[in-house]
Amino acid sequence: MNSGHSELASLGDFQPADVWQVHVNHIFYGTKGPGIHQHFQTYVSRDHRLAYALADHFFKHCETLPTEVPLLVQEWGVGNGNLAARMLDRLKEIDTEGRVYPRLSYTLCDYSQEILNGVEANPDLQAHAGRYATALIDARDPEGAEPGSLTWVLSNEIWDDLATRVLIKSQGMLFEEYLQPLIEPAVIQGDFDTFVRQFQNADLDVLKTHPPFLDQIVWERAFQRTDVGDWPFGDVVNKHMESIDDDIPTPVNVGAFGTLEKAHRLLHPQHSAGYTGFDYGMLSTAHLNRVGRPYFKLYGGQYTSMVNFPLLAEVGQAAGFSQIELEPQHAYVGRSLEEPLISLLELVQNHPKVGEMAPWDVDVLMLETLQALNTHYRSPYTSKMDYPTLPGTPKKQRKLIAQLVKNLSTRxxxxxxxxxxxxxxxxxxxxxxxxxxxxxxxQRSFSLNDAPIQFCRLTLR
Incomplete structure (x- = not known):
């Protein structure tokens, strides 16, 4: 394949997509640490509603357990710690008789010490000292707890970061996607060959000193004939691909497979609430077969893959889980609040003129929509949204955005x-x-039930 960028230089050879994805994400998290939250927000970064729904669900489960059963919870991939803080807030609030919260041991697990450092500095989490701990643990590693000891495992948007291979079926044969990273040498300060070695060796301490470069990488793609027989759960993958139409790029989230196996091994066989994971991807085979749907995204250089939820459910059954629940995340949280809901972003995206607007005018619309909602919405928490202007924003819009941000309600x-x-x-x-x-x-904002990519909840017991 020809990238059409003669000025680009290679940072390495073609390798299966999962190899480079894992490598570049290791650099992303290892060099940016808590700064990753400047590139994207998740449904739990600052909001409380998903956390509250989870806390209510877990509390009901704990009421069915003998009082002497220890409550051991692990969260894999911890973000900024807000999910844990808000869950613990809610559990403490609803546990009026002190039957759950005082005997809870909540461990926040992440493979990045930089991320854990940010979590440990979270003052909202510090309010629950004694109820939580942090641990430098990779969700894919077999270690992390005594087998059969955990009451609950949860994760939010980690599967999309983990190793993902990509298959295409054509005329009865399977082809695997290979990637090659390319970059303009002018982006790099200093000797380019030295930088290439630092990049290939993931020398994080040195790479931190370079100006931002991850979002300058261009990914070249090629497909090679493959046999999935020696892949993790290869027989399940092979069977799954029979339901996929020809020439449809299909993510195979092999890294997520490992988290399912680990969770099944660590969860208590009788008392557990299972493994609950949230992520974005395809909810059904029909969505998998949607022509033109995306199968990866880039956020500031981070390489994320869409999650193939039907395949994860099939692998979960093969790993030993007998009960599997799969649904849109919106439905899960909406059921907790007993009414439909959407994200603010989804409302703005359905404005009739948003597609015609310049990016800074969309920012103005977003902030004006926020102000409208804030005349009625009341958060149980005090916070002030940070909303930096985009590079290139004209002076007039920059001034307006600054004023709108200043006037945002802290509730x-x-x-x-x-x-x-x-x-x-x-x-x-x-x-x-x-x-x-x-x-x-x-009306359209609240009826987007058939989008090819959705945020979903998968619970396996």
Whole structure:
């Protein structure tokens, strides 16, 4: 394949997609640490509603257990610690008789010490001293707890970061995607050959000193004939590919397979609430076969893969789980709040003119929509949203954005991907109409049930 970029130089040879994905993500997390949160937000980075739903679910499960059973929870891939902090807040609040929270041991596990350092500095989590600990553990490693000891395992958006191979079926044969990283040498300060060695060796201490380069990488792609017989759960993968149409790139999240095996081994055989994971990807075979759907994304150089949830469910059964629940994440949280909900971002994306707007005008619309919602929305937490302007924003819009940010409520919607309910949106229909939203735009926002890529919940017991 020809990339069409003659000025680009290679950072390494073609290798299966999972090899380079794992390598570049190791560099991403190892060099940026807590700074990763400048590149993306998740549904748990600042919001509380998913955490509260999880806490309510776990509390109900614990009420069915004998009081002498220890409650050991592990979270794999911990972000900024907000999910754990808000879950513990909620558990403490609803445990009025002190039957659950005081005997809970919650361990936040991550393979990056940089990330754990950021979590340990989280003051909201520090409020629960004695109930939690941190551990430098890779979710794919077999170690981490005594087999059969854990009550619950949960993770949020880690499967998309883990090793993922990509298959295409064509005329009865399987082909695997290979990647090669390329970059313009001018991006790198200093000797380019020396940098290539540092990149290939993942020399994190030295790579931290370089100006940002990960988001400058261009990925060349090629496909080679393959046999999945020696892959993890190769027989399951082979069977799965029979349901996939020709020429559809299909993620095979082999790294996630390892987390399922590990969870099955560590969870208590009778008392566990299972392994609950949240991520974004394809919910059904029909979504897998949707022509043109994405199968990877880049965030500031981080290489993430869409999660093949039907295949994870099939692997979970093969790994020994007998009960499997798979649904949209919105449905899970909405059931907890007893009404439909969406993210603020989804509402803005359904504005009739958003596709015609310059990026800075979309920022203005986002902030004006926030202000409208904040006349009704009240968060149980105090926070002030940080909303930096995009490079190249004209002076007029830059000044307007700064003023809008200054006026944001500290008890308002905490994040652009925070959940808002239908009643909260309906309560501010009049100011939303003034911003150009129509009734059909709001209705469409709450009826996006067939998108090829969705945030999903998978629970295995």
């Amino acid at each position: 308002g919607v905490p994040d652009t991907v925070a959940y808002v309910t239908e009643s909260e949106v309906r309560a501010v229909e009049k100011p939303l109409r003034k911003l150009g939203y129509r009734e059909k735009d709001i």
